[in-house]
Amino acid sequence: MQTYKAPLRDMRFVLHELHADPGSEPLPGLEEITPDVADAILEEAAKFCTERLLPLNASGDAEGCRLENGVVRTPKGFPEAYAAFRAGGWTAMGSDPAYGGQGLPETINKLVEEMICSTNLSFGLYPGLSHGAYKAIAGHASEALKAAYLPKIVDGTWSGTMCLTEAHCGTDLGLLRTRAVPQDDGSYRITGSKIFISAGDHDLTENIVHLVLARLPDAPKGVKGISLFLVPKFLPAPDGTPGARNGVTCSALEHKMGIKASATCQLSFDDAVGWLVGEPHKGMRAMFTMMNSERLSVGIQGLGAGEAAYQGAVAYARERLQGRALSGAKRPDLAADPIIVHPDVRRMLMTIRAYNEGARALGGWVARSLDVMERHPDPAERRRAEDFSALMTPVVKALFTDLGFEAASIGLQVYGGHGFIRDHGMEQYVRDARISMIYEGTNGVQALDLVGRKLPAHAGRLLRGFFHPVLAFLDAALEDDALAPLALPVSKAFGALQLATAHIAQRGLKDPDEAGAVATDYLRLFGLVALGFMWVRAAKVAQAALADGTPERDFYEAKLATARFFIERILPQVAGLLAAIKSGKGAMMALDEAMF
Amino acid sequence: MQTYKAPLRDMRFVLHELHADPGSEPLPGLEEITPDVADAILEEAAKFCTERLLPLNASGDAEGCRLENGVVRTPKGFPEAYAAFRAGGWTAMGSDPAYGGQGLPETINKLVEEMICSTNLSFGLYPGLSHGAYKAIAGHASEALKAAYLPKIVDGTWSGTMCLTEAHCGTDLGLLRTRAVPQDDGSYRITGSKIFISAGDHDLTENIVHLVLARLPDAPKGVKGISLFLVPKFLPAPDGTPGARNGVTCSALEHKMGIKASATCQLSFDDAVGWLVGEPHKGMRAMFTMMNSERLSVGIQGLGAGEAAYQGAVAYARERLQGRALSGAKRPDLAADPIIVHPDVRRMLMTIRAYNEGARALGGWVARSLDVMERHPDPAERRRAEDFSALMTPVVKALFTDLGFEAASIGLQVYGGHGFIRDHGMEQYVRDARISMIYEGTNGVQALDLVGRKLPAHAGRLLRGFFHPVLAFLDAALEDDALAPLALPVSKAFGALQLATAHIAQRGLKDPDEAGAVATDYLRLFGLVALGFMWVRAAKVAQAALADGTPERDFYEAKLATARFFIERILPQVAGLLAAIKSGKGAMMALDEAMF
Missing domain, CATH: 1.20.140.10 (Butyryl-CoA Dehydrogenase, subunit A, domain 3)
Incomplete structure (x- = not known):
């Protein structure tokens, strides 16, 4: 039996104590999201996740999804749980009130997402993908498309997908082959095959809105010739309800290691009607935003x-x-x-x-x-x-x-x-x-993004924006007798991060393979230092609370002990990572392909 | 599609080059196992594993085992593959020629086991468990039991199991409850339930020989009151063939994350006839040998x-x-x-x-x-x-x-x-x-075994027997210009291992929790140093071969590059492990149980 109780106390710690900025004004549009309101939302989410999603987690895994007569059936209980999710307004959390959304901040949305992922990751992918589609449409589509689709996606009667991957291309989307042919009425006809489409078909909503990357006839080669299209499963009728069936079908379900209750579909687009989202050939930009x-x-x-x-x-x-x-x-x-x-x-x-x-x-x-x-x-x-x-x-x-x-x-x-x-x-x-x-x-691609794009961007401006405040905080913490024993190892680890960064900046500039060879180790080093920094900050809050005679001594003592555990037992890994980074690409690139 | 080609070249490297001791006599009983014979065996094993076991690996996983009318059915093709395995003499490899075994050395057996595990781990568990039962019987049973059971197990017509775990006790076998009541004829009646019994029932052999841990009526409490019994599925008839069905049944199959083609059984022993193996109350000793x-x-x-x-x-x-x-x-x-x-x-x-x-x-x-x-x-x-x-x-x-x-x-x-x-x-x-x-x-138990039993055993004699030759080799390697760049980091890592060992010896003596708290990190540190030592030794062999103008340049160059990779990129983890070990138990033991 899987068990779960939402870690609400720690969520409140993060939300109201650790990242609180008491002197500042609330952000525009968030004036009404007081701590009490936030807590009430989190409590409701916890209740929903524990009562509705958790009980379907193991059963959904055991049953999986089925493709029956061209229609995907989600596991027992999923349609009812989704209906309740929708009725509770959870599909609307992070969306613009202009389209019926609740306009909640990401600080709250992500905590709710955590609860959903803890209790039923497979379930969470359905609304998760919808929200991705929502953002693409909200950010890039015409007003007409927004008006036609966003209210339905926001209220959860329709869902969305992101159709990127094809059998021969995942990371390298420049290779994709799905074609889009313009029609006289301003629409397009989309033809091609996509794989690994999460929530690509299912029985939770009355319509599914696919966002599809495809090439126009005149498209340049590579990633600069990819456009984004909106392709609904059912074409909206004049009254806005789902009308005629569009030319998109689920041709197969993937059999996977996990997230079995999430329908991972192969989708065939066969002269499917679609509409351009954003500018021609700028589909990747719409994705990246x-x-x-x-x-x-x-x-x-x-x-x-x-x-x-x-x-x-x-x-x-x-x-x-x-x-x-x-x-x-x-x-x-x-x-x-x-x-x-x-x-x-x-x-x-x-x-x-x-x-x-x-x-x-x-x-x-x-x-x-x-x-x-x-x-x-x-x-x-x-x-x-x-x-x-x-x-x-x-x-x-x-x-x-x-x-x-x-x-x-x-x-x-x-x-x-x-x-x-x-x-x-x-x-x-x-x-x-x-x-x-x-x-x-993939996480390897994330590491390359960090090292190859984010570090050099704007001559290191992104990095300085992180390094400077961290350094200032740690320097101050070192002066604080109570905090110094925790701050000192983190400060040293931060020094290792600086050295590693300088090493990459120097070597990677001359030889991109040098940066690529150490990217994953660097990302881990970076991440451990960032976590270490969080732990010193958390410890500072905990020490202050204990000094103030908090009645929640156990909570803050545990926070301090866990900070110490992280800093003493996990953070020391940075030494090995720095040494590995310094060794460079040599051993990694030494073998000819045939020697593997 | 899973692919596999046995790494025979590297196996020969380990067998004939890395651990060869050219001046020494062959071990008694192994005079005929020349390198050519060894290579022929490995080649035959590779052929069998690739042709017979690999094709059943994915299908066996997909199909799994079934319990039908009290009998376990292995997946399609398994009975035939097992028959071929048996016919090929593979069940007899490591067994005593006195019982029909081939008496092959462990150096060869373990390489064959590696191939079996690479191609079909689930399959390998059936003969693997048999061999465990073989050893328990060969090492501790009466001559009559040996004569009756070992030839059948060795030739693979019968198989064996090890029945230790019960629902409430796995690691802590002292808690086990299965009872054995002595009978007038010198046999015993065994009653109890065992779980997680690999190969506990199946359709590969005509009989299954269970080795069962149980308590005699007068048994002292705890692990010193556990005896070992031999309990066959079918009682041997006077002519040695399987006779009457014994009181042991498979009550359920476990549904597992993996090794699905391996039957993991719940077994019920209900007044089953069995015979004592070894001395009363000394069952754990028989296990440990x-x-x-x-x-x-x-x-x-x-x-x-x-x-x-x-x-x-x-x-x-x-x-x-x-x-x-x-x-x-x-x-x-x-x-x-x-x-x-x-x-x-x-x-x-x-x-x-x-x-x-x-x-x-x-x-x-x-x-x-x-x-x-x-x-x-x-x-x-x-x-x-x-x-x-x-x-x-x-x-x-x-x-x-x-x-x-x-x-x-x-x-x-x-x-x-x-x-x-x-x-x-x-x-x-x-x-x-x-x-x-x-x-x-569990691997945590292994770490406690290393730190709690093996380190202090005989006042550190086991450790000295490893440290001294490693130290001598590394010191010599540091004098070798070609080898020194690889030997130096390993020598430093070895120094870290010595420091960690001294730390544990000092702290753990006063407080066993201090040893327990660092056991897993220590085992990893120990293991990385042992691998590092292997890599310097392998590099030495490779350098010599290259200096001798070997025609297999790629093989030895790859060996050197991989040595360098391990030493530059993985071995540096020892620094973090040493730091973690030095920090001791403090943060780990700080939380009260209720604070988790």
């Missing part, structure tokens, strides 16, 4: 898996009796001690915990920057926030999903053999979490 | 998964066209370059390669020590070998399986989305490999 938020969401999937794994592991570690504490029996009244007494079990629990809380803190910071970027009245603030989110997006996506998969595997390990069998649901977390390291750009 | 070889075998499962993942990943990296090399197009004739040109893809391939070849070398060394321990005429040599294998067993089991799972996951990642779907078989390697970190003692 929504990518920061999407990639943060995928990172959050890793965190969601980690949190579910943590809670499952803790529950089992408390109840499973096996052996005695090394330091002597802790529960002599029982046949054996609960395994939570064993240091090595605690190592596993503390590792996941440190990952999760660190990631939640960092994710919250990036989510905040997305809100500032979108809403702040001061263009300089907006630009700073945009720089920061652009820099952190690949870090968060790759780091959180790597750690989330690791956390899920650790959680399984706490169960021993009972984790490998299906009954407790731990192995599902591992299988489900694995995909997030791949989609929305 | 076979454990070094068994745990090495489980470690080899990790290596097997890693090798399969490597080969799959290399094949895809060569054929998948995506993007252009950072340094400019390498195949301008094609629509894109094969992804093997990308440094980050090479990082993944080289990482798996460095793990695999290092593990094969280290595993070969430990296998050799098992042979020496069993066969060497000099008791001092035998004791040294026993010390070494006892020390390395937990390292090999935990390290190889951790790295094997990581390697399988990296292999999947090379495929991107195509790795997450079933079609290429990469995700199966991940699911199958996951179990080896758990069974035969």
Whole structure:
């Protein structure tokens, strides 16, 4: 049995304490989102996820989706859960009130996403993809298309997809072959095959709006010849309801390692009617504008898996009796001690915990920057926030999903053999979490984005925007006697990050393979330092609360102990990463292809 | 499609070059196992595994085992493949010629096991468990039991199991409840329930011989009250053929993350007839005598998964066209370059390669020590070998399986989305490999064995037996100009291992939680140093071959490049591990149970 209780206390910590900026005005449009309102939303989301989504997680995995007579059936309970999700207004959370959305900030949306991912990642992909489609349309489509489609997507009666990948091209979209032929009425006819389309077909909504990358007849080769089209499953009738069936069909469902309740479709477009979104040949740009938020969401999937794994592991570690504490029996009244007494079990629990809380803190910071970027009245603030989110997006996506998969595997390990069998649901977390390291750009691609695009962008401006405040904070923390023991190792790790950055800037400039060869190690180093920084900041808040005589001593003491665990036991990995980075590409590129 | 070609060249390298001791006499009983004979055996094994086992790997996973009317059916093709395996004499490899065995050395057996694990881990568990039962019987049973059962197990007409785990006890066998009541005829009646019994029932052999841990009526509490019993599925008739059905039934099959073609059974023993193996209450001792070889075998499962993942990943990296090399197009004739040109893809391939070849070398060394321990005429040599294998067993089991799972996951990642779907078989390697970190003692238990038992044993004698020759080799290597650049980082890493060892010896003596808290990090540190040592030794052999003008330049150049990769890119992790170990138990034990 999978268990979950939303970590609301820690979410409030991130939202109201860690990233709070008490002196500042609320962002325009968010004046009504007071802490009380935010908490109420989170509590409602927690209730929905726990009561409606969690019970369908294991059953959805066992049953999977089926393709019947050209129609995809989601597992038992999914249509009803989706109807409730829609009725609860959850599809509208992050959307513009102009289209019926609630206009909630990303800081809240991402916490709700975390809960959804913890309780039912497969389910979460359906509204998740819709929101991606919403953004593409809202950001780039004509007013007519917006008016026709956005209210339906926002209220969840229609859903959306992103159709990028083809069998021969995933990362390298420049190779794609789907064609779009302009028609006299201003529409286009789309023909081609797409694969790996999440939520490509299903029975949750009355219509599905596909956003499809395709080439116009006169398109230049490569990624500069790709356009974006809106292709509905049913063409809207004059009254706005779904009308005639369009030429898009699900030709097959993929059989996957995990997220089995999420329909991953092969879609055939056969002279399907579509409309251009944005400018011709500028489809990739339309994709990229929504990518920061999407990639943060995928990172959050890793965190969601980690949190579910943590809670499952803790529950089992408390109840499973096996052996005695090394330091002597802790529960002599029982046949054996609960395994939570064993240091090595605690190592596993503390590792996941440190990952999760660190990631939640960092994710919250990036989510905040997305809100500032979108809403702040001061263009300089907006630009700073945009720089920061652009820099952190690949870090968060790759780091959180790597750690989330690791956390899920650790959680399984706490169960021993009972984790490998299906009954407790731990192995599902591992299988489900694995995909997030791949989609929305593999984690290797994220590392190349960080090293190849984000570091050199604007002559290092993105990086300086991160380094300077971190450095200032750590320098001040070193002067604080209580905080210095935690700040010092993070400060040293930050020094390693600076050295690694300088190394890459120097070597990578002359030889891009040098940058490529160390990109993944650099991203991990960057991520560990960012988490370390979050942990010192969290510790500072905790120390202040304890000094103020908080009644929640356990919460803040645990925060301090977890900070210490991260900094003492995980952060030291930066030394090895720096050494690996310094060694360069030599050994990696030495083998001829035939020698592998 | 899963692909595999046995890495025979590297196996020969390990067998004849790396661990060769040209001046020495062959071990007694192994005079006829010349290098040519060994190579012929490996080639035949490679042929069998590739032609018979590999084609059943994905289909066996998809089909799984079924429990039908109380009988377990293995997947399509398994009975025929097992019959061919048996007919080929593969069940008899490592067994005593006195019982029809071939008496082959562990150095060869473990390489064959690696091939079996690479091509079909689920299949391999059936004969693997039999061999465990063989050893328990051969080592501890009466002559009558040996005569009745061993020839059948050796020739593969009967198979065996190890029945240890019960629902409430896995690691802590002291809690087990299965009872054995002595009968007047010298037999026993066994009653109880066992879970997670690999090969507990199946349709591959005409009889199954269960080795069951149970308690006698007068048994002391805990692990010192456990006895070992032989309980056949069918009681042998007077003519030795399977006779009356015994009171043991498969009550359920487990549904698992992986190794789905391996029948993992819940077994009910209901007044089943059995015979004592070894002395009353000394069942755990009988278990432990076979454990070094068994745990090495489980470690080899990790290596097997890693090798399969490597080969799959290399094949895809060569054929998948995506993007252009950072340094400019390498195949301008094609629509894109094969992804093997990308440094980050090479990082993944080289990482798996460095793990695999290092593990094969280290595993070969430990296998050799098992042979020496069993066969060497000099008791001092035998004791040294026993010390070494006892020390390395937990390292090999935990390290190889951790790295094997990581390697399988990296292999999947090379495929991107195509790795997450079933079609290429990469995700199966991940699911199958996951179990080896758990069974035969979880990897956390291995770490505690290393730190709590092996380090302090005989006042550190086991450790000195490893440290001294390593130190002597590295010191000499540092004097060798060609080898020194590789030997120096390993020598430093070895220094870190010495520091960590001293730290644990000092702190752990006073407080066992201090040892427990760092055990897993210590095992990893130990393992990385042991692999680093293997890589310097391998590099030395490669340098000598190249200096001698070998015609196999590519093989030895690749060996040198991979040594360099391991030492430059992976070995630096020891710095972080040492720092983590030094930080001790503090942060780990700080939280009260309720605070998790």
